[in-house]
Amino acid sequence: MTASIQAPKKKRVRLSPEVRKQKILEAALLEFSEHGFGAATVERIAGRAGLSKAGLYAHFTSKDEIFEALLTQVLRPRFEAEQWQLLPGETVREAIDRFIDLSYENLMQPRTIATLRLLIGESARAPDAIKRWRDEVILPYQRAQQAVADLCVASGWMRESALTRRFELVGAPMLYAALYAMLFCEGEAGEEVAALREAHRQLLHELLHNGDAGPAAQ
Amino acid sequence: MTASIQAPKKKRVRLSPEVRKQKILEAALLEFSEHGFGAATVERIAGRAGLSKAGLYAHFTSKDEIFEALLTQVLRPRFEAEQWQLLPGETVREAIDRFIDLSYENLMQPRTIATLRLLIGESARAPDAIKRWRDEVILPYQRAQQAVADLCVASGWMRESALTRRFELVGAPMLYAALYAMLFCEGEAGEEVAALREAHRQLLHELLHNGDAGPAAQ
């Protein structure tokens, strides 16, 4: 009873480098996203990661290195699941629903919002990494989406429109919702995001649905 | 030792408090948006504003006060012109074009992008100001837009859709473009933004245009 009250002095915990590094990066993401790189302190990152400042320096040689490691980790492609596609035997309507659900699920995670906020807030600090990310992750992803969309249109599954011609716009309302979440942090944005999500779903249904036609109608 | 060789000693420039304060806020917006609040330095802000550090402190009593003053200035409503509306004798098509042109013109200004980037990066620092901004500026603006849209739909000028039912989405692609500009700073985003803008225009035309109908068709 005494120990729990009077002794927050954490016993020295020894973890494997991999585990600790991951903890540190996790902590850094929170800290950077909350305060910005400049106002973030190594001490707080270390605290959140459960070790001392000096301990942290056994794993990373500088605050900058943490930032870079964080970026590399966070900007790695992770889009497989949310990829827009038509699974065999699936209708466009179902594909839309799956896309909306998976994408919002992913994008609206606090961790993802934090990442986005960090990228935007510190865009001037790592323009190259961000550019590379765009070229190697975002653009390929969008091209793949566009290809699928073109196919769907060509095969009559989807109605042609300004949207299918520039299919990256398919996610615009979702990013608008993400912006909302970035600005009005802490749950307050929850309801609004949910509403936007449904409106988004509806909109896609209306925009992409090909009346009663479709290959099946041939 | 002569003036021609080593005299970068700027003559003391004396300005009225209003002018100087404005210069300082202008400088602060740049500095904050570029480095984030934490990594911004008062010295650089002062330099950009054309006076010394100590001189700056004659106008603002702390870095925080500068930040707050900046927010108050920058979050003041300035939406009149871009308000979605139907001017007398104007077709929906023309209203859409005007909306797109005015809004992109405004939103894509470097100053506005910088402001948005700052808001997002520092959203945790001034949640109250941001919340007030949403309640007193953003929400009223959206409500007014929705009202106009409802009217247009009721009178048959615009086709009903998921978009008209949640009309705030009308700007989503534009904010997506703004996000692009925030992330990939420095003109590189220019072409992409221009393309998105046209796609956005097209999309609105297709979505809102009421076939050949409309009141005129009555």
Place this chain on the structure above:
Amino acid sequence: MTASIQAPKKKRVRLSPEVRKQKILEAALLEFSEHGFGAATVERIAGRAGLSKAGLYAHFTSKDEIFEALLTQVLRPRFEAEQWQLLPGETVREAIDRFIDLSYENLMQPRTIATLRLLIGESARAPDAIKRWRDEVILPYQRAQQAVADLCVASGWMRESALTRRFELVGAPMLYAALYAMLFCEGEAGEEVAALREAHRQLLHELLHNGDAGPAAQ
């Protein structure tokens, strides 16, 4: 009515240099004694003296100069009245009463206490001035007192004692009271000082009074 409430902007008041200088020194004494030389600010001194910082510099060229001017003014001899002496036809008892009353009246003035506090607090800053003060003001004063005392003893008016042999001790309880006032500022010391004063008076009566004797008794 409006002016009195909304406009504390003091109209530029122009005073003769002598008057203004005196006001400044008065203000400086308060400020220095309250905060110490180091923590005193020229701005506050100027404010207390009723002009602006820059205005003050028209009268004194530096903070140090103010300090020195203050010292010279404040360390000037002002002891005539309180000089220990026997006025013609006066008994020792009456002389004691007069000495006590005049001395306490003088020493316990807030201004005098402030001066003492300043001297002690800043004794390291102006050791020479203080030494000169001792040599030119204090010591002569004490010598004169001692001379009178010796005379009184020689003529049988006063009883010889350790006190008359080192007559500067005659004021010791008073300085003890002054110490009290310096430490426990703001009136709280008032009662204690009054009590000490009466005890002091009694003590001198008892110590110096020569029984029923005296020259008259010869």
Place this chain on the structure above:
Amino acid sequence: MTASIQAPKKKRVRLSPEVRKQKILEAALLEFSEHGFGAATVERIAGRAGLSKAGLYAHFTSKDEIFEALLTQVLRPRFEAEQWQLLPGETVREAIDRFIDLSYENLMQPRTIATLRLLIGESARAPDAIKRWRDEVILPYQRAQQAVADLCVASGWMRESALTRRFELVGAPMLYAALYAMLFCEGEAGEEVAALREAHRQLLHELLHNGDAGPAAQ
């Protein structure tokens, strides 16, 4: 480049927090008493304590905290030895001598004089601490002294007088000497203090000695 020429880089000296804190307080007393709180610099205190400014801030969070810690330490009661009292088998004369010797020994230590000077110079900065010190240290001490004196008088050991009625005055000449030491720092006051001390001793002997009487004479 060799160590013998230009190597004032002090080796990092690592001390336990207790030792270091004590060193810092010691240094602070010197620095504060020499320059006053306002003109004292943390850097100089750190230097005197043998570490860097930043190192100092690992032990105290602000200049003010140093000041307060210093006060608390320095205003702790330390009077046992100097307490006025009659040891068994001791004459009043011997008690007086002991009192004088112990008290002057203590009060005239440079450290004590420095403390007093600091208290007076900064009395406005910490009125509460000083008041508490008076109530909890000084007044009890004086009451104890008075009680002993009353006893001595009642038992005939000491002659009744204005002094025994307000026994706190027993130390007045000593404080007068301390004042002297505070003002005319640096040993110059030495002789004067020694002379005052002997006069003080004489005075007490004369004042308190009960002729040849005393309980023993009964």
Place this chain on the structure above:
DNA sequence: AATGAATGAGTTTTCATTCAT
């Protein structure tokens, strides 16, 4: 791997002092 104590290089802030009016 981990830490507490220590530090150098800033950063914010203050302030005595100057300048133009």
Place this chain on the structure above:
DNA sequence: AATGAATGAAAACTCATTCAT
């Protein structure tokens, strides 16, 4: 004589980073 705006120098305080254990 007086002032508001401006400045250089210094002081308090912070923080990324190192060292010895």
